[in-house]
Amino acid sequence: MRTSLLPALALLLSSLAHAQQPPAAAQQQQQEVVVKATKLGGDVYGIDGQGGRMAALVGPEGVFLVDAQSPRVTDKIVAAIKELSPSPLKLLVNTHVHADHTGGNENFAKLGVTILGRPALRAQLLNPRPAPGNGQVPPVAPPAALPVVMFDAPTTVYFNGETVQLVPLNPAHTDGDTAVKFERADVLMTGDVFRSAGFPAAAITNGGSVLGTINELDRLIAMAGPNTKVVPGHGPVVDRAALVFHRDMAVTVRDRVAKALREGKTADEIRASKPTAEFEERVGGPANFIAQFVDGLITELGAQRR
Numbered sequence: 001m002r003t004s005l006l007p008a009l010a011l012l013l014s015s016l017a018h019a020q021q022p023p024a025a026a027q028q029q030q031q032e033v034v035v036k037a038t039k040l041g042g043d044v045y046g047i048d049g050q051g052g053r054m055a056a057l058v059g060p061e062g063v064f065l066v067d068a069q070s071p072r073v074t075d076k077i078v079a080a081i082k083e084l085s086p087s088p089l090k091l092l093v094n095t096h097v098h099a100d101h102t103g104g105n106e107n108f109a110k111l112g113v114t115i116l117g118r119p120a121l122r123a124q125l126l127n128p129r130p131a132p133g134n135g136q137v138p139p140v141a142p143p144a145a146l147p148v149v150m151f152d153a154p155t156t157v158y159f160n161g162e163t164v165q166l167v168p169l170n171p172a173h174t175d176g177d178t179a180v181k182f183e184r185a186d187v188l189m190t191g192d193v194f195r196s197a198g199f200p201a202a203a204i205t206n207g208g209s210v211l212g213t214i215n216e217l218d219r220l221i222a223m224a225g226p227n228t229k230v231v232p233g234h235g236p237v238v239d240r241a242a243l244v245f246h247r248d249m250a251v252t253v254r255d256r257v258a259k260a261l262r263e264g265k266t267a268d269e270i271r272a273s274k275p276t277a278e279f280e281e282r283v284g285g286p287a288n289f290i291a292q293f294v295d296g297l298i299t300e301l302g303a304q305r306r
Contacts (some may be wrong), residue, residue, distance in 0.1 A: 035076040037084060040229050040237065042185030043160060045084060049073045051100035052233040055189055056081050057182060059160025062090030065113070066180050066189050067233075068104030077104070078111070089113045091159070093166060094147060095191025095233065096174045097124045097206060098131075099138060105145035117147030118168055120176035124206060132203040133288075167223065169193060172216040175207025179220060187229045190220055196235030196242060198285020199276065199293040200250055210296035214254055217247040235285070249279045250293075257297040261305060267298050 035049035037056070047054035051069035054077070063081055068074075081089070093116040094102050102125065105115055125141035157164040163183040171177075173192040180189040193216050195201065200217075202208035224230055224240040231237050256275040265273075276283075276290050 033073055033076065035073055035080045037080045040185065040187045040231060042162065042182065042187070044162075044182045044185040044187045046231055046237065047077060047080060049077060049080075051103060052095075052098070052192065053231060055180070055182075055187070055231065056084065057160055057162055057164065057185075058085035058087060059162070060087060061160045062087045064090060064157070064159050064162075064164065065092040065108065067095055067101040067191075068092060068108055070100060070103045071107050074104045074107035091116065091157070093117065093178060093180060094121055095180065095189060096177050097121045098174070098192070098203070101191070101233065102141070102145065105147075106142050109144040114149060115145075115147045116149040116151065116166070118176040118178060119150050119152055120174075120207065122147050122150065124174075124176065130205045132201075132205050132208075135205075165223075167219070169216045169219060170212055171207050171209045172213040173201065173206075173208050174203050177216070179223065181223050185229075186225065186227055187231060188220065188224050189231050190233065192233040193217070194220055194230070194232050194243060194246060195285060196230075196232045196238045196246070197283070198235065199283055199289040200246075201289050201292060202296055204296070209300065210293065211254070211300050214247070214250045217243065217250065221247060246283075249283065253279070253293070254297055254301070257294065258301050261298070261301055267295075267302075270294065270298055 033050050037045045037047050040046050043058050045056045047056055049069050050073045052067055054069055055066040057064040063085060089111055092108050092113045109115060125146055128138040128140060130137050151166060152168055155166040165181040165183060167179040169177040169179055177191055177193050193213060200210060200213045202210045202213050221243055224243060226240060228240055229237055230239060230243050253275050257270055260270045271294060275294060
């Protein structure tokens with residue numbers, strides 16, 4: 001009996017080991033991640049790879065980074081930056097806590113980079129909250145991944161002849177969002193408070209707010225001029241006019257939901273009325289963001305009425 005079980009046991013163990021390996025397609029996709037740097041203005045470059053869009057301000061004083069993407073592509077990011085400038089990496093600011101923007105923090109810190117961020121962001125790295133969508137709790141960030149320079153008021157960094165404005169936002173996508181404006185280059189990094197493709201996405205579990213996101217779009221608009229490159233965490237780089245459209249769309253949908261609630265409509269009735277329908281083709285983005293946006297408005301506006 002024992003002898004006859006051995007081949008079956010070996011087959012089972014082999015199957016389990018195979019099941020635990022990343023699918024070949026996933027392995028190939030990981031190998032094929034391409035990190036691309038694109039000039040945004042002045043000495044500021046956008047960096048696309050794996051995760052939310054980064055930016056790099058390069059110059060003789062060093063490199064100033066916005067966000068850190070996935071840790072899996074740090075080496076490729078560093079190589080792409082070396083193509084732009086031989087200067088050392090010096091500073092990095094996180095726009096918010098999510099792993100596709102902070103995942104590479106530890107790697108960059110080990111390369112000598114000083115990380116800046118909001119106290120609320122650091123607190124959530126130390127005490128992670130359930131992720132929006134899947135509800136999974138991320139692991140506690142290692143000490144090296146934590147911001148060491150804290151700010152909770154507008155802060156200016158003078159670097160490489162550039163004036164970098166770090167603007168803490170009220171709770172919007174999360175409760176630790178920061179917008180970054182490169183004044184001379186006229187480039188505005190919005191993090192995920194604004195996505196140029198997709199409806200506003202507030203991470204409620206991370207202290208975010210749908211209504212707060214709409215309010216902070218006004219702050220972003222005020223920071224942008226007619227020629228400003230508006231650089232979202234996800235989606236194409238756009239201009240101020242696109243940001244204004246996004247704000248106006250969000251306000252229109254908000255007001256429709258508020259009116260329906262005043263009229264005594266139920267949540268199901270509001271959803272069925274499709275208050276976002278006329279904007280969906282132009283806004284684009286993930287389909288699930290539509291329901292999340294409308295449901296978030298129903299919840300937050302409903303709470304205001306109680």
